[in-house]
Amino acid sequence: MKLKQLESMLGDFQQFSNPKVELEQYPTGPHIASRMLYTAETSFGDVSNKVVADFGCGCGTLGAAAALLGAEQVIAIDIDSESLELASENAEDLELDIDFVQSDIRNLEWRGQIVDTVVMNPPFGTRKKGADMDFLRVALKVASQAVYSLHKTSTRDHVKKAALRDLHASSAEVLCELRYDVPQLYKFHKKKEVDIAVDLWRFVPKRNRRNDV
């Protein structure tokens, strides 16, 4: 599938109708979602025939992009039942077979190293400081191959240091810098749209847990 095609298939997705501020529910747009998964597949082979988990799936864009690019199994997790309902409707519209699980990412206990790749647009931590790093910590435990994630560019040094030092990443690399439109979903945003710089990261977990299945 071509990048353009992928982007346009994601373009019809319904987005949050009543976004919950405290959960940082802003949609990952089709532009960013398609590039994220397309890069994961074409540059690194981390998607097709793999087990891919989408953390904080929201409207389900990243998980759907993974399924469209040939992931064998996609598991999408969110804490919020309305998000899950929306994401499963979106998946159904494209006839994608995705497994959904309602859970708080911070309490996820998964056995073994079944998941190859985690993709996520975590809450950036503007409401709850460190929320994105909570996601990253769990993602690096669950993934056996790679974690793709978005973090604010302003936190780049911190993310790198924490990932390598505290979160068991063996590598942490910024693939590109993107502009992320956080639409005016929230009253405290004064401008109509807040355009922030975010980094697309690829993390590789340490392999030492690989054989403990």
Next chain:
Amino acid sequence: MRLLTHNMLSSNIKGVTNGFPLRIEVEKAIEKQVDFNPDFLKNMFPKIDWKALLDASRTMGYAELPDETPDSSMLDSDEFLRKFHHALLELHLEEGALVCPETGRKFPVNKGIPNMLLHEDEV
């Protein structure tokens, strides 16, 4: 929910030491066909907890998997791979519950989505 997902979920209640595997209570199970991908299955096989998959598939009404943990020579058998494929990827728990093996706490499954959220005193 596919049984592949079931094969990694465990009860995450505070204090529980042996939360895997979750027992399945079936109200409604469904089947959805997916393409047969032998390479994926061969790659996945060593990561699967066989006993958990076996028990789960029986509970879901599918009795074709062998009792004993198959050794990897079985992976050359197309017949075996097709059964493994069916159990792992095509059986779905649509309505019912997942039950913590230690405490008996039920995690409901509605429209195929297990609700693993914990109450405040369980975190």
